[in-house]
Amino acid sequence: MKHRTFFWFIFPSALAMILFIALPVVSVFIQSLHVEHEQVLRTVENCGPFGCEEETIVDREATRELREAQPLGRFAGLSNYTDRNHLAFAELASMWERSDSFADFTRRAMTLPFWRALAFTLTFTFVVTPFVLVLGLAIALGVNALPRIFRGPTIFVSLLPMIVTPLIGSLVLYWMVDSRGVLGATLQVLLNDPGLSLRASPTLTWIMLIVYGIWSSAPFAFIVFYAGLQTVPEEPLEAAMIDGASRWQRIRYVVIPHLMPLAVFITLMQLMDNFRVFEPIVGFQAQASATSLSYNIFNYLRGDSAQFGAAATTSMLTIFGVIVLLTPVLIRTWRDFNRKRN
Amino acid sequence: MAAKQRRSALLVTVSTGLVLLWVVVASFPFLWTLWGSFKVQADFFSLADWRNALRGTFTTAQTGSAFTGQGYHGAWVQEEFWRAAMNTFIVVFSVVIISLTFGTLGGYALARSGFRYTFWLLMIALVFRAMPHITLVSGYLLPFFQWNVWGHLPTAIIVLVAINQPFTLWMLHSFFLNIPKDLDESAMVDGCTRFQAFRHVIVPVMWPGVITTGLFSFLLAYNDFAVTAMLLSQQNQTMVPKIASFLGSTQVEGNVMFAVAAVVSATAPLFVLILFFQRQIVSGLTAGAVKG
Numbered sequence: 001m002k003h004r005t006f007f008w009f010i011f012p013s014a015l016a017m018i019l020f021i022a023l024p025v026v027s028v029f030i031q032s033l034h035v036e037h038e039q040v041l042r043t044v045e046n047c048g049p050f051g052c053e054e055e056t057i058v059d060r061e062a063t064r065e066l067r068e069a070q071p072l073g074r075f076a077g078l079s080n081y082t083d084r085n086h087l088a089f090a091e092l093a094s095m096w097e098r099s100d101s102f103a104d105f106t107r108r109a110m111t112l113p114f115w116r117a118l119a120f121t122l123t124f125t126f127v128v129t130p131f132v133l134v135l136g137l138a139i140a141l142g143v144n145a146l147p148r149i150f151r152g153p154t155i156f157v158s159l160l161p162m163i164v165t166p167l168i169g170s171l172v173l174y175w176m177v178d179s180r181g182v183l184g185a186t187l188q189v190l191l192n193d194p195g196l197s198l199r200a201s202p203t204l205t206w207i208m209l210i211v212y213g214i215w216s217s218a219p220f221a222f223i224v225f226y227a228g229l230q231t232v233p234e235e236p237l238e239a240a241m242i243d244g245a246s247r248w249q250r251i252r253y254v255v256i257p258h259l260m261p262l263a264v265f266i267t268l269m270q271l272m273d274n275f276r277v278f279e280p281i282v283g284f285q286a287q288a289s290a291t292s293l294s295y296n297i298f299n300y301l302r303g304d305s306a307q308f309g310a311a312a313t314t315s316m317l318t319i320f321g322v323i324v325l326l327t328p329v330l331i332r333t334w335r336d337f338n339r340k341r342n
Numbered sequence: 343m344a345a346k347q348r349r350s351a352l353l354v355t356v357s358t359g360l361v362l363l364w365v366v367v368a369s370f371p372f373l374w375t376l377w378g379s380f381k382v383q384a385d386f387f388s389l390a391d392w393r394n395a396l397r398g399t400f401t402t403a404q405t406g407s408a409f410t411g412q413g414y415h416g417a418w419v420q421e422e423f424w425r426a427a428m429n430t431f432i433v434v435f436s437v438v439i440i441s442l443t444f445g446t447l448g449g450y451a452l453a454r455s456g457f458r459y460t461f462w463l464l465m466i467a468l469v470f471r472a473m474p475h476i477t478l479v480s481g482y483l484l485p486f487f488q489w490n491v492w493g494h495l496p497t498a499i500i501v502l503v504a505i506n507q508p509f510t511l512w513m514l515h516s517f518f519l520n521i522p523k524d525l526d527e528s529a530m531v532d533g534c535t536r537f538q539a540f541r542h543v544i545v546p547v548m549w550p551g552v553i554t555t556g557l558f559s560f561l562l563a564y565n566d567f568a569v570t571a572m573l574l575s576q577q578n579q580t581m582v583p584k585i586a587s588f589l590g591s592t593q594v595e596g597n598v599m600f601a602v603a604a605v606v607s608a609t610a611p612l613f614v615l616i617l618f619f620q621r622q623i624v625s626g627l628t629a630g631a632v633k634g
Contacts, residue, residue: 001455005536013448013507020504021470024481071484139364142357157369159616165565167582168605172371180387227628276474279567294476301480308484315477322472330465337461
């Protein structure tokens, strides 16, 4: 295809992506170098019958004017990145000196918003992804062994948790595990602890969010693996059977190698999707015990006094995280692409 | 032989049991919420005894029958959920149409051009695809306030189209790779321009891929929370942010049931979607995987 034709075909799509993805990233970067104007203070003299007093008040009018004139705020360089709400190097250093053990240090570091969110985001990503792979494969093998008429309905039901709006899915589960909901109440009876509330304990909240993550993503792995199972070649399976391989050995040495590329694909998709975990925290109202990077950005942006600088800085750090996460994939694809060309 | 049979019987039991368990885990929450949406709050969130939700003790006491449509009435009429439903329809419909139009052109170009820059475009699209949507939203807000375009439906639509593009491009790109090159190239030999070849030869055969991609564009637009919650004003809210705003006032008796009813209402279209397009959704999920 000629360069010119290519250009016109790709133009609408590329324009949309440049205007609403690439430029916003630039805008985010610029915003991350600025902080909001501080309120303009003015000293006034209040004279009453008992003499005069000097008083400092907020000049609302001047503050508003200044903020309107320069909506970006004032230039702050990289200070947004190093402040307490983000990388917090100074705070970390002083915590390191003051803490007597590593556990103590971790506990203190968990009070810093960025590190707290990063800890949850990474835990969520790297716990949910393997569970999704294993559970998805198990269900796929199970469904594959079912009589044909049951397979369609099983797939139908399985698609529900994945397709449903994340916020809605998490609300549906949240209402059930609420201490007055059906699962929450059942757990209270089973564990004989009437005060049990999943939301009250940070550990239980994390587990609850991770369970939601597995519940909503396992169908994806299941469907992909199930489709892969339909294309497992017959010959090696028969050869393995003749050679006396048990069912487990056949799965281990024939089926799983065949599914390996699919597993890589699922892992890639899951890493990308789990890294931006956000809606469940809103749905489960879990912000007291667990925040994610995306949630932090959301939190900075909403409300009357949006902190654009802080939101932009967290966004930049998140984008950096995404790129780190994707680098191995990009390198691998680059090699494949070159091998195909040559 | 006998030993083998017994082992396989055990295996079948275990694997069938697992599938059964999964089916319950996947569907029970939805069935329970559907059932509960016809009850009053005291039953669905029962302090005394969870069986109240089944028997509807309080629902009977308060309304005179075991089922009530109060939640639905509250959500749709009192809180004007119909307005949000209409906005959702406008947004989703426009997003699907626009992103498919852009996506088919772009995807076709990417599939037919063998130059090195197509690879880089696809890689950039992959990175864009991985970016959390909320990070982009933090870049939109200030400029949109400045230009006075914040809060309107068209703004949210074009933003969702753009966010959708990387995925749409990837998917349609792999569908077009499957359509033999000879088809449009022979049309060009016969004197068609590239666009005429696309229009008369490719368009008639591309519909299965476009429908599948359209389903996923639909899901992205329908399920979005980050963009619509931050970019739409109160009266232009779509369903998902509207449900989130119900939660803000949970303390008021009965309001939780509005949210439950709204959640069930918003799930219904998705249910219908799977009912009719299960095969396309499954093939779409695996399309990226099989071709790598």
